[in-house]
Amino acid sequence: MNPLPVENSYLAQSFIRKLIYFDVFSHPLLAEEIVEYCDIPGIDKTEGMNVLEALKSRNLINCESGFYFIGEDYTKVARRREANKLASLRMNDARKYASIAANFPFVRAVLISGTLSKHVMKPESDIDFFIVTEPGKLWLCRALLTLYKKVLLGGSHRNFCLNYFIDSNNLEIPDKNIFTATELVTLLPMYNYSLYKNIMSRNNWVSAEFPNFKLRPEEYDVRPGSTKKVLEYILNNSLGSSLDRLSFSVILGFWKRKFRHLSEKNFSLNFRSQINVSKHHPNAFQEKVVNKYYENITTFEQSTGFQITPSGEYKIAQ
Numbered sequence: 531m532n533p534l535p536v537e538n539s540y541l542a543q544s545f546i547r548k549l550i551y552f553d554v555f556s557h558p559l560l561a562e563e564i565v566e567y568c569d570i571p572g573i574d575k576t577e578g579m580n581v582l583e584a585l586k587s588r589n590l591i592n593c594e595s596g597f598y599f600i601g602e603d604y605t606k607v608a609r610r611r612e613a614n615k616l617a618s619l620r621m622n623d624a625r626k627y628a629s630i631a632a633n634f635p636f637v638r639a640v641l642i643s644g645t646l647s648k649h650v651m652k653p654e655s656d657i658d659f660f661i662v663t664e665p666g667k668l669w670l671c672r673a674l675l676t677l678y679k680k681v682l683l684g685g686s687h688r689n690f691c692l693n694y695f696i697d698s699n700n701l702e703i704p705d706k707n708i709f710t711a712t713e714l715v716t717l718l719p720m721y722n723y724s725l726y727k728n729i730m731s732r733n734n735w736v737s738a739e740f741p742n743f744k745l746r747p748e749e750y751d752v753r754p755g756s757t758k759k760v761l762e763y764i765l766n767n768s769l770g771s772s773l774d775r776l777s778f779s780v781i782l783g784f785w786k787r788k789f790r791h792l793s794e795k796n797f798s799l800n801f802r803s804q805i806n807v808s809k810h811h812p813n814a815f816q817e818k819v820v821n822k823y824y825e826n827i828t829t830f831e832q833s834t835g836f837q838i839t840p841s842g843e844y845k846i847a848q
Contacts, residue, residue, distance in 0.1 A: 544568040558599035571741035613650035628720035629752040635761040636667035639725040642718035656691035673777035700806040701732040711739040
């Protein structure tokens with residue numbers, strides 16, 4: 531007999547939704563992660579374990595060595611463990627390049643996003659950076675950091691992937707969906723912890739998806755050197771503003787030519803380019819993940835008869 535009537539449990543539905551989302555990345559979760567990530571606040575771990583065991587006894591989920599997942603592929607657990615080990619090794623590179631980015635003029639915060647922020651890395655994974663800049667200098671910052679990557683790193687994304695820039699007056703993320711909510715709550719602050727807290731405060735909409743979210747600890751706060759102040763003094767004037775506008779024009783023009791096959795709608799979604807934001811997702815990764823998530827929910831419901839879609843759940847904000 532099941533310890534809980536899981537068909538009527540909102541908690542069971544929440545747990546399965548999160549397992550399905552992370553299964554898009556073949557990423558099994560520990561019990562404490564499931565409890566932390568679920569969209570019902572204040573869950574006791576013992577209560578959570580009872581629900582997980584009920585779901586497991588009904589063959590709705592599986593478990594191996596403390597990791598829970600959807601489906602029958604038990605190799606996911608070994609792959610996650612290896613990815614955790616590699617992530618620990620790559621953190622040295624992340625701290626190094628976060629420190630380099632923090633020393634560029636007008637960079638106000640450096641955070642790690644992507645796979646490393648979830649403490650997983652594959653051999654082919656990049657270190658993804660989320661950069662906050664001084665208002666009016668975002669595109670100059672992007673140009674200088676890109677130039678560094680092109681000249682000194684040979685254009686490699688492995689240790690220095692520049693995916694998202696916002697300025698410190700524009701901290702709210704417009705795309706409100708499970709993908710961006712997950713990316714925000716897992717951001718790893720590397721430079722300027724107080725600004726990281728401001729980002730999370732301005733994006734408190736994530737609490738609908740992650741009400742049990744807690745701020746990441748201040749562990750890797752790198753410190754910029756004096757050269758940064760000198761360069762900002764030199765460029766904090768009309769010359770710097772002109773260079774920012776020029777950088778905006780040149781980079782946006784390059785992207786429009788390179789990705790001219792994209793519709794205006796898709797280009798706007800994947801290359802959001804305004805004076806205060808720069809998003810560079812050429813493979814429409816966000817859209818693919820969210821669509822796959824909802825496809826997998828439908829597949830799960832059809833194959834099990836267990837309904838987990840909440841009313842009013844949001845998808846991609848267009």
